[in-house]
Amino acid sequence: MTERFTGSFTQQEPIPDDAIAAANAVMRHGRLHRYNTVEGEVAETALLEEEFATLVGAKYCLAVASGGYAMTTALRACGVGHGDKVLTNAFTLAPVPGAIAAVGAEPVFVGVTEDLVIDLDHLAAKLDQAQALLLSHMRGHICDMERLMALCDTAGVAVIEDCAHTMGAAWNGVPSGRWGRFGCYSTQTYKHINSGEGGLLICDGAEDMARAIMLSGSYMLFEKHRAAPPPETFAQIKYETPNISGRMDNLRAAILRPQLKRLAEQAERWNARYRVLESGLAGTPGLRLTDRPDAEQFVASSFQFLLLDWTPEAVADVLGRCAARGVELKWFGGSEPVGFTSRYDSWRYAASQPMPASDRVLAGVIDMRLPLTFSLEDCALIARIIRSEVGAVYQGQVAAE
Ligand SMILES: *Cc1c(COP(=O)(O)O)cnc(C)c1O
Numbered sequence: 128m129t130e131r132f133t134g135s136f137t138q139q140e141p142i143p144d145d146a147i148a149a150a151n152a153v154m155r156h157g158r159l160h161r162y163n164t165v166e167g168e169v170a171e172t173a174l175l176e177e178e179f180a181t182l183v184g185a186k187y188c189l190a191v192a193s194g195g196y197a198m199t200t201a202l203r204a205c206g207v208g209h210g211d212k213v214l215t216n217a218f219t220l221a222p223v224p225g226a227i228a229a230v231g232a233e234p235v236f237v238g239v240t241e242d243l244v245i246d247l248d249h250l251a252a253k254l255d256q257a258q259a260l261l262l263s264h265m266r267g268h269i270c271d272m273e274r275l276m277a278l279c280d281t282a283g284v285a286v287i288e289d290c291a292h293t294m295g296a297a298w299n300g301v302p303s304g305r306w307g308r309f310g311c312y313s314t315q316t317y318k319h320i321n322s323g324e325g326g327l328l329i330c331d332g333a334e335d336m337a338r339a340i341m342l343s344g345s346y347m348l349f350e351k352h353r354a355a356p357p358p359e360t361f362a363q364i365k366y367e368t369p370n371i372s373g374r375m376d377n378l379r380a381a382i383l384r385p386q387l388k389r390l391a392e393q394a395e396r397w398n399a400r401y402r403v404l405e406s407g408l409a410g411t412p413g414l415r416l417t418d419r420p421d422a423e424q425f426v427a428s429s430f431q432f433l434l435l436d437w438t439p440e441a442v443a444d445v446l447g448r449c450a451a452r453g454v455e456l457k458w459f460g461g462s463e464p465v466g467f468t469s470r471y472d473s474w475r476y477a478a479s480q481p482m483p484a485s486d487r488v489l490a491g492v493i494d495m496r497l498p499l500t501f502s503l504e505d506c507a508l509i510a511r512i513i514r515s516e517v518g519a520v521y522q523g524q525v526a527a528e
Contacts (some may be wrong), residue, residue: 132453134505136496139321142382143389149381154306159376161190162348166474171351171380176279177325178387180354183302185310185329187336190355190375191343194291194313197326198226198261200373201287201309204330204338205259207232212257214284216245217471217485218459218492219263223289224474226376229259236471238485242417243431244270244491246485247278254282263289264296266302266431267492269423272298272306275387287311294319295394297424309339314379319393321427322379325414333357344372393499394426400497400506401427404460407510409431412511414520415491433491434484434517441520442491447511454509460490 142150152226153159153171180188191197196239205212209231215223218239225428239493240245246260247270260279262270281288286307289295293303294312304310312318330336332382333356340349341364349361407415415433418426434442439460446456457468464473470489471479497506 129452130508130512132505132508134453134501135453136498138498138500139169139316139501142321143385146385149385150378153377154382156384160376161374161377161380162346162351164351166311168490169353170351171377171384172375173351175375175380175384175387176352176354177398178384179327180329182387183305183310183329185305186240186331186354187329187333187338187356187508189302189328189339189343190380191326192373192375192487193395193398194311194315194318194322194326195222196310196343196373197328198223198287198289200228200328200339200342200371201262201311202226202230202232203342204335205285205287207259207306211259211282213255214250214257214260216263217482218243218427218489219265219289220467221293221464221469221474222289222438223263224477226431226469228476234474234480236477238480238482239415239488241415241433241435241488242405243268243488244503245272247274247277249482251269251278254278254284257284259264259285259287260307261287261289262307263291264293265295266429267292267418267425267427268431269293269296269298269303270424271420271427272301272345276306290313291318292428293426294389295426299422300424308332308335317428319390320383322382325375325379325383335359337361338368341365341368342371342373344370344374346370360452392462397497397501398425399503400499401430403503403506404430404497404510407507411514411517412441413437413524414517415506427496429456430442430495432493435488435491437491437524439490439523444520445516446493448520449513452512452516454512455495456513457494459492459494464496488496 178189211232217236224234233413288307291305296303310328310329337360392417
């Protein structure tokens with residue numbers, strides 16, 4: 128009998144009961160706006176910022192409306208503006224070059240390796256072209272951060288980390304988001320904590336955070352922030368910084384705080400699922416798994432493998448066969464952007480040079496979500512399905528040669 132998978136790749140776990148209770152409390156008192164507090168009250172949003180800063184060991188934290196907003200705010204706070212060039216990953220998702228375009232700057236794309244991290248040799252060759260790097264830890268793959276920071280520090284290039292897929296992850300024990308000048312996180316439904324939409328921004332620079340807080344739309348209420356620099360830091364900045372509203376509200380923060388407490392536990396559950404898939408797919412002819420170095424403490428909320436140097440027809444065949452058995456795979460090699468996937472050359476508002484080595488990798492990247500609603504048995508079943516369909520198509524290809 129042919130096995131089929133019947134689960135949903137887009138179904139996350141429900142919001143936990145304590146988070147629902149906290150959200151209800153906010154709705155009952157009605158003070159959803161972060162600056163709407165009564166005497167002695169500390170807003171949920173301010174508490175979330177304080178707790179997240181403590182969790183990652185950052186001095187300052189700001190909760191905002193989305194991960195994309197966190198990135199544009201970081202770029203603006205670094206002084207990036209109209210006509211500037213910003214280095215970024217060729218392998219990432221649309222909100223990343225979109226954040227660069229939002230501040231009027233232009234993305235300069237840096238290639239991807241077979242292990243799905245930024246190509247540091249390619250980066251080194253391009254460092255003289257920009258003042259900032261918006262580094263996307265795409266799908267949770269973390270590059271050699273010591274080498275990246277050494278390169279960027281020497282070149283005077285500011286690093287802003289896009290940690291949409293690395294909340295809770297680390298490189299050599301240092302949390303993702305703590306290497307660069309800013310770390311940006313998303314709390315959108317498909318990320319590691321879920322408030323529908325939302326974002327967090329961290330940094331250690333007092334003036335950087337003062338600018339970010341003013342940008343986010345704090346009016347003159349910055350003293351209500353806790354994970355923030357002292358009021359003196361705002362003395363000039365409050366006059367010079369435009370308000371580009373993008374605050375988080377207390378309802379979202381209330382839902383996120385209990386989830387944050389469980390982040391480490393959830394990360395273990397994700398990684399257990401990842402390991403089942405990885406071992407189920409190991410040694411499949413024609414399929415390449417990505418190497419995960421010991422220094423990389425990842426949180427595997429998704430899974431990738433490569434069908435390197437396969438024809439587009441054969442890749443499409445695998446995708447179709449897996450889909451027929453309930454396994455929804457995404458392909459970054461498609462010529463048209465579909466769903467959440469797109470490629471650097473589909474963002475036609477941004478000029479790009481062809482990158483043959485990266486194109487070869489992108490043409491083979493297969494991507495899959497790993498929601499925690501999947502059991503370990505589900506993951507084993509998914510691996511068996513992929514293994515058999517990749518095997519069938521691969522054997523057909525070899526036979527045809
Ligand atoms: C989701 C995502 C973002 C931005 O998050 P939003 O909260 O949706 O704006 C940034 N980078 C990557 C790689 C993402 O997947």
